[in-house]
Amino acid sequence: MQVLQTPDHQFEHLPEYPFAPHYAPVASNLQMHYVDEGSPNAEVVLLLHGEPSWSFLYRKMIPVITKAGYRAIAPDLIGFGKSDKPANIQDYSYKRHLDWMQAFIDHLGLNNITLFCQDWGGLLGLRMVAENSDKFKRVVASNTFLPTGDIKMPESFVQWKQFSQTVPEFPVGNIIQKATTTELSSDIVAAYNAPFPDESYKAGARVFPALVPDSPTSPESEANRNAWKVLSQWTKPFLTCFGDADPITKGADKFFQQMIPGTKGQAHTTVAGGGHFIQEDRGEELGKIVVEFIKANK
Template identity: 40%
Template structure:
């Protein structure tokens, strides 16, 4: 079945600041034939450690620009996919195309294609909602060695607060969905070039079906897609996980801030005391020059 999609023109990404990294493409991932997937892949292909960095809503791999150099300086390989509908990946135009499994299976297919090993999973926002469920897949779990987790959660079908519900409605209905300004609200020191970079994937509203529908896919009701695998993931992280973890919390996030992350901290077996950055908002990667070195040091100290 052909999926109707748009492709952001390459020139939209010509002036992205501080993000001169190799970008790779594939249009033949199993189940996604004809859709072009994009991902950053930098550092040695045969590196001992691969950092798999998953972005959320409404960002893209540009979100990791401050963390990537710290990982590669330590000799790591860094792979940052753009979910379909985001970044340089193709953007299906129909809201119905986007489902929890549509996004999850894309990441699993890419990991399989690249045969990533000894993965440090780096997640935030939707990157965690999806990424934290990956070890439930028996082909992924042996590839996983470490976890870096920032403001995120698992979708266990238990409802969401008024703040999230308002955000979901806003994303679906606001006449102009300005991704750059949305991210800048919680990151006041961001400059105009960075705001423009977050808007680069979206020449106009036709490209924004993924960004607008992502919040509505969060598994907050018991019968929603993703709830069962998220429950399996919760059991995995609480009882089966034995690897090193590092948690960083943006203290100024009103939706996925300290209360939610305290719950996640209790869920992840053996997770040490989190790094709390009081002034950081939801997009904790914007404080990546603090988070990445702290995570690497914590792992080195083990």
């Protein structure tokens, strides 16, 4: 496996991102970068990003969470951010991402976790919850889902998948901008492009849409069905917090509320002005929602 590492100079002068880097081994030849802020003895809030972002997406939420007395951990998925990047598309699979995330959680010895997951952060995080129920205490799902391929994917996803696999240059910063409701400054767009000096670094980012289970026989479809069996019995606190301007996951919050017992009685929120990358549009507000959710569900 050929592994690329983004040069450190790519991350110089990142706006609003003062966090010290940390690294965890998740395979014999792969290191996962993560942000780890707050007291090491505090209760953990695990923040999982999706496609094609990285922990920079959580820079507005992290200070709100740590100021409230919690420990915020935001890893960069393998292939993203400051984490190692296998160079070949064939090196990535849904299962491998799950194995890498499992190794990360085990390496840090995380327990009593409050999960916040968005986009692919949910496809990975909700599987982690189902397969490590004892390690998770609460869940906040935002603009995400756990697909099995049994429900037809919307046309918007079909088009996105085709675009991602065929576009000659995968425009990461532009993708983020198009899926937010706010106008991003040039330095913010540059920060999303920073992990990818050229196209050779983008195999992980490019392949992600092709790994989504979009037919009943997709790899991991059956495993996701099994995860839903666990989630349908999940009675621990589960909050949905979706943006009102995200056409990609619209309606998934209602599905979670119907299927997961832990959603009952929770203060589910639709965030005004929240696009797909809701952390970019309403980060501070999301941080407060997470903090209030934890306090309300001691």
